[in-house]
Amino acid sequence: MATGRTHRPATRSRGIPEATVARLPLYLRALTALSERSVPTVSSEELAAAAGVNSAKLRKDFSYLGSYGTRGVGYDVEYLVYQISRELGLTQDWPVVIVGIGNLGAALANYGGFASRGFRVAALIDADPAMAGKPVAGIPVQHTDELEKIIEDNGVSIGVIATPAGAAQQVCDRLVAAGVTSILNFAPTVLSVPDGVDVRKVDLSIELQILAFHEQRKAGEEAAAAAGAAVDGIPAAAVRKQSADKGPDGDVPAVMPA
Amino acid sequence: MATGRTHRPATRSRGIPEATVARLPLYLRALTALSERSVPTVSSEELAAAAGVNSAKLRKDFSYLGSYGTRGVGYDVEYLVYQISRELGLTQDWPVVIVGIGNLGAALANYGGFASRGFRVAALIDADPAMAGKPVAGIPVQHTDELEKIIEDNGVSIGVIATPAGAAQQVCDRLVAAGVTSILNFAPTVLSVPDGVDVRKVDLSIELQILAFHEQRKAGEEAAAAAGAAVDGIPAAAVRKQSADKGPDGDVPAVMPA
DNA sequence: ATGTCTTTGTGAACGCGTGCACAAAGATGG
DNA sequence: CCATCTTTGTGCACGCGTTCACAAAGACAT
Numbered sequence: 001m002a003t004g005r006t007h008r009p010a011t012r013s014r015g016i017p018e019a020t021v022a023r024l025p026l027y028l029r030a031l032t033a034l035s036e037r038s039v040p041t042v043s044s045e046e047l048a049a050a051a052g053v054n055s056a057k058l059r060k061d062f063s064y065l066g067s068y069g070t071r072g073v074g075y076d077v078e079y080l081v082y083q084i085s086r087e088l089g090l091t092q093d094w095p096v097v098i099v100g101i102g103n104l105g106a107a108l109a110n111y112g113g114f115a116s117r118g119f120r121v122a123a124l125i126d127a128d129p130a131m132a133g134k135p136v137a138g139i140p141v142q143h144t145d146e147l148e149k150i151i152e153d154n155g156v157s158i159g160v161i162a163t164p165a166g167a168a169q170q171v172c173d174r175l176v177a178a179g180v181t182s183i184l185n186f187a188p189t190v191l192s193v194p195d196g197v198d199v200r201k202v203d204l205s206i207e208l209q210i211l212a213f214h215e216q217r218k219a220g221e222e223a224a225a226a227a228g229a230a231v232d233g234i235p236a237a238a239v240r241k242q243s244a245d246k247g248p249d250g251d252v253p254a255v256m257p258a
Numbered sequence: 259m260a261t262g263r264t265h266r267p268a269t270r271s272r273g274i275p276e277a278t279v280a281r282l283p284l285y286l287r288a289l290t291a292l293s294e295r296s297v298p299t300v301s302s303e304e305l306a307a308a309a310g311v312n313s314a315k316l317r318k319d320f321s322y323l324g325s326y327g328t329r330g331v332g333y334d335v336e337y338l339v340y341q342i343s344r345e346l347g348l349t350q351d352w353p354v355v356i357v358g359i360g361n362l363g364a365a366l367a368n369y370g371g372f373a374s375r376g377f378r379v380a381a382l383i384d385a386d387p388a389m390a391g392k393p394v395a396g397i398p399v400q401h402t403d404e405l406e407k408i409i410e411d412n413g414v415s416i417g418v419i420a421t422p423a424g425a426a427q428q429v430c431d432r433l434v435a436a437g438v439t440s441i442l443n444f445a446p447t448v449l450s451v452p453d454g455v456d457v458r459k460v461d462l463s464i465e466l467q468i469l470a471f472h473e474q475r476k477a478g479e480e481a482a483a484a485a486g487a488a489v490d491g492i493p494a495a496a497v498r499k500q501s502a503d504k505g506p507d508g509d510v511p512a513v514m515p516a
Numbered sequence: 517a518t519g520t521c522t523t524t525g526t527g528a529a530c531g532c533g534t535g536c537a538c539a540a541a542g543a544t545g546g
Numbered sequence: 547c548c549a550t551c552t553t554t555g556t557g558c559a560c561g562c563g564t565t566c567a568c569a570a571a572g573a574c575a576t
Binding site: 021022024025026028029030050051052087088089090092094096102103104106107108110111113114117118119157158160181182183184188190192196198200202203204205206207208209210211212213214215216217218219 | 309441446456465468475
């Protein structure tokens with residue numbers, strides 16, 4: 001295998017666009033699947049299809065990492081897995097704490113996708129004293145009082161917040177004060193953190209609301225199309241999903257408070 | 259309250275940028291909080307701070323919806339809540355099914371953020387016969403066999419997939435065939451759907467991987483800074499978080515398969 | 517060795533999103 | 547009624563990300 005050791009822009013880590021970084025895990029997942037099926041090489045076209053992106057975009061993304069492909073052949077799967085893993089920092093061990101062991105926290109603790117990707121759940125933390133000592137996903141829950149000590153002892157730099165919204169900022173502050181510099185926030189709040197701390201937010205209800213917007217738009221267009229073609233058939237079949245909807249657009253009186 | 263009924267571009271639903279749509283739920287949440295505190299009006303500056311965005315961006319976002327502000331005063335909170343809710347389609351009822359009642363599915367079923375925003379969990383569906391009838395979050399789990407009937411009877415157009423990756427595509431196909439046109443996918447797979455069906459993906463491990471990338475970058479810069487200032491102090495304190503890391507960049511031999 | 521064929525890597529054009537900066541609008545006080 | 551002050555709404559410029567399209571690179575057959 002050639003693996004083109006020609007010029008090598010030598011991991012220009014600093015120049016990788018954010019959008020590309022966000023897609024690397026996607027490629028990595030597709031590549032891992034190929035690797036498990038012992039597929040030796042893959043073309044940009046195939047891999048792009050597996051990852052659900054445009055092939056040109058994929059090639060450009062990889063070009064930021066270096067020249068890891070072989071023209072006329074494609075990419076060596078194993079080699080690419082290694083390169084992307086290294087680029088993402090997954091070749092090292094990342095201890096993670098999860099704070100807030102409710103339904104979601106427990107689900108996260110049980111989630112298998114962590115261990116396989118370099119992440120290790122170092123501790124589960126909850127404010128409820130009744131939870132303390134109770135094992136979740138094989139790990140005993142510890143009380144919030146221990147938070148600082150846990151962070152210190154395990155060298156944790158990534159924290160996951162799965163508490164109710166009201167507690168999130170407070171937990172966040174303590175995590176940051178204890179040395180955590182990356183936070184994954186599941187609580188529906190805007191966290192304020194000092195410079196140098198990264199926060200990523202996952203909000204279930206926001207995702208659903210975005211879907212609802214598009215769904216409404218689709219229903220509106222359908223209704224409009226049905227109205228336009230009202231002469232012929234299409235009676236109420238196409239309007240199945242709307243319940244108390246009154247026309248797609250702003251022809252509603254508009255309540256107006258005050 | 260004036261509520262500027264001047265020109266009114268009348269809900270140009272069709273022209274709202276995707277990026278704006280993604281932020282509307284954010285604004286809505288901040289506004290709801292203000293509403294609960296009985297705050298009558300809010301300026302773009304204040305609201306932007308509460309939502310964690312730039313105030314110019316917020317004003318531009320709102321400008322796509324229409325002229326709902328009053329110059330010199332700000333925005334009427336209640337009115338804006340109503341307008342955004344309507345724009346997002348949250349004034350109507352959206353029945354939702356959750357497929358795959360494992361840890362995550364149960365967490366989603368118990369998640370309170372749905373009901374308060376126009377979403378109603380119409381049914382919980384799982385492939386395990388042992389789960390059938392067992393109540394989760396007060397709703398009895400139904401078997402996958404019932405899927406099509408449930409979708410039909412409840413007029414469900416939004417489905418949430420929280421199954422293992424292997425089952426996701428199959429479940430997706432059945433949902434789509436039964437009439438679902440929006441899917442929120444928590445399974446770590448790329449779903450293929452026909453045109454007209456929207457899919458949004460939430461992947462916990464991807465978010466963590468993105469955090470790890472930035473964390474690694476930070477650690478690398480720290481190490482570089484420490485190396486640069488190696489003459490004076492800063493011994494091993496700044497390097498606390500790296501365990502088996504060997505220099506920040508591509509100076510590693512690079513394994514090279516094959 | 518040479519030609520052909522496949523696939524990468526990338527220059528260039530385009531479009532979208534962001535942020536600045538300011539004019540217009542309206543409230544408020546005298 | 548006029549002046550002043552606040553805050554919106556937006557024209558404009560800029561930068562990032564996406565996509566096209568193609569030249570260069572290498573494999574492979576003859």
